[in-house]
Amino acid sequence: MKYQSIDSSLFIDNRQKFSNHLKANSMALFMSNDILPTNADGSMGFRQNSDLFYLSGIDQEDTILVLFPDVKDGRHKEILFVKETSELIAIWEGAKLDKAQTKHVSGVDMVYWFHEFEKIMKPFFSQAERIYLNRNEHTRRSIETETAQDRFNASVMAKYPLHKYERSAPIMHKIRAIKSTREIELIQQACDITEKGFRRLLKFIKPGVWEYEIEAELIHEFIRNRSQGFAYGPIVASGKNACVLHYVENNRQCKDGDIILLDVAAEYANYASDLTRSVPVNGKYTKRQKEVYNAVLRMHRAATKLLVPGMTFEKYNKQVGEMMTEELLQLGLLKKEDVKNQNPDWPAYKKYYMHGTSHFMGLDVHDVGFFTEPIQAGMVFTVEPGIYIPEEGLGIRIENNFMVTTTGQLDLMKNIPIEAEEIEDLMASRK
Numbered sequence: 001m002k003y004q005s006i007d008s009s010l011f012i013d014n015r016q017k018f019s020n021h022l023k024a025n026s027m028a029l030f031m032s033n034d035i036l037p038t039n040a041d042g043s044m045g046f047r048q049n050s051d052l053f054y055l056s057g058i059d060q061e062d063t064i065l066v067l068f069p070d071v072k073d074g075r076h077k078e079i080l081f082v083k084e085t086s087e088l089i090a091i092w093e094g095a096k097l098d099k100a101q102t103k104h105v106s107g108v109d110m111v112y113w114f115h116e117f118e119k120i121m122k123p124f125f126s127q128a129e130r131i132y133l134n135r136n137e138h139t140r141r142s143i144e145t146e147t148a149q150d151r152f153n154a155s156v157m158a159k160y161p162l163h164k165y166e167r168s169a170p171i172m173h174k175i176r177a178i179k180s181t182r183e184i185e186l187i188q189q190a191c192d193i194t195e196k197g198f199r200r201l202l203k204f205i206k207p208g209v210w211e212y213e214i215e216a217e218l219i220h221e222f223i224r225n226r227s228q229g230f231a232y233g234p235i236v237a238s239g240k241n242a243c244v245l246h247y248v249e250n251n252r253q254c255k256d257g258d259i260i261l262l263d264v265a266a267e268y269a270n271y272a273s274d275l276t277r278s279v280p281v282n283g284k285y286t287k288r289q290k291e292v293y294n295a296v297l298r299m300h301r302a303a304t305k306l307l308v309p310g311m312t313f314e315k316y317n318k319q320v321g322e323m324m325t326e327e328l329l330q331l332g333l334l335k336k337e338d339v340k341n342q343n344p345d346w347p348a349y350k351k352y353y354m355h356g357t358s359h360f361m362g363l364d365v366h367d368v369g370f371f372t373e374p375i376q377a378g379m380v381f382t383v384e385p386g387i388y389i390p391e392e393g394l395g396i397r398i399e400n401n402f403m404v405t406t407t408g409q410l411d412l413m414k415n416i417p418i419e420a421e422e423i424e425d426l427m428a429s430r431k
């Protein structure tokens with residue numbers, strides 16, 4: 001791992017939070033992600049299952065976490081199974097955590113090898129009345145493959161068909177949505193690395209550079225700061241490409257006079273950040289570009305103020321929609337009649353602003369959390385309004401990450417230039 005080690009107290013606390021929600025005499029099982037294959041003998045970079053990481057800090061494949069707070073033999077309240085290592089295995093496969101290291105990282109005392117799972121676990125399955133299994137229940141998941149977790153769940157349920165089964169996902173969504181101080185520090189580190197990347201770009205972007213050259217500058221800056229890389233597929237979209245919301249080709253040359261939309265951010269220690277800035281390729285916004293930019297910036301600030309404890313997403317989205325409608329009227333993009341005759345299910349503003357304003361963020365960029373429940377202090381959200389005008393070859397979005405506090409919002413990206421003039425000044429000082 002490139003990140004600095006994390007104190008095990010984070011994972012110990014997280015396990016306690018989870019266990020507090022278990023019914024009596026229950027055992028919960030969590031499985032790591034697979035190393036995903038590509039072709040021939042190739043594979044993708046490893047990405048741990050976010051729930052397993054949250055509860056254990058173990059960042060490698062073939063890991064199982066068992067939580068059984070009411071177990072009769074008190075030593076086995078928490079168990080980790082990890083991939084067997086030895087000096088010989090280390091030579092061939094690279095070092096994996098040994099038992100002492102596993103204990104140090106996670107704070108779990110009982111550590112066994114992965115292949116011992118069935119043998120060790122037999123008595124505990126006999127004792128447990130309920131088994132909690134985990135699953136990806138993100139509302140926007142789209143999974144065509146069978147995950148390691150699915151395979152594991154199927155094999156447990158086949159071997160122990162008469163237990164009562166429960167879902168861990170609703171508990172995980174609830175507890176992961178409220179970030180601890182240590183988690184906020186990790187997200188802040190991701191945001192700070194993103195800031196370095198963005199500042200580097202302000203010195204690099206000029207007419208003639210290619211979108212992929214910008215992507216390359218960022219990955220260089222991210223990795224040299226201990227990030228594994230982008231927190232999500234980077235969007236480097238100049239001119240009309242900015243109106244393609246999920247543009248990821250990043251293969252166009254940036255032209256004098258264009259705005260380039262940069263939705264690019266680093267991960268750190270598996271925690272995401274999520275930034276968008278829209279900057280002028282030649283270093284100076286035109287009058288029209290600045291007009292639209294400032295409308296989006298006003299929206300960004302007004303929406304942020306609404307993120308307070310007790311606010312519902314229904315109310316938030318409605319108020320943001322109303323403010324956006326006003327801005328689009330001012331910009332001459334909507335007419336009063338458009339608004340008067342609008343379809344309430346698809347209001348007129350959606351023509352120029354068709355995506356959501358905020359999502360949970362944490363270990364996953366679109367993190368887990370319940371949009372159906374009121375906002376609470378400790379939640380982390382993006383705020384990312386945009387205005388997309390394909391007929392003008394112009395798309396502008398501004399996105400920062402905020403933690404909701406009891407008194408307002410903590411801007412985790414407050415040091416990243418956001419005012420049009422500040423961006424222009426920094427670009428003017430480039431060579």
Ligand code: GLY
Nearest residue numbers: 232263274384399
């Ligand atoms: N970059 C993905 C998003 O802003 O949600």
Ligand code: MN
Nearest residue numbers: 263274275399
């Ligand atoms: Mn984004």
Ligand code: MN
Nearest residue numbers: 274382384399
């Ligand atoms: Mn976002």
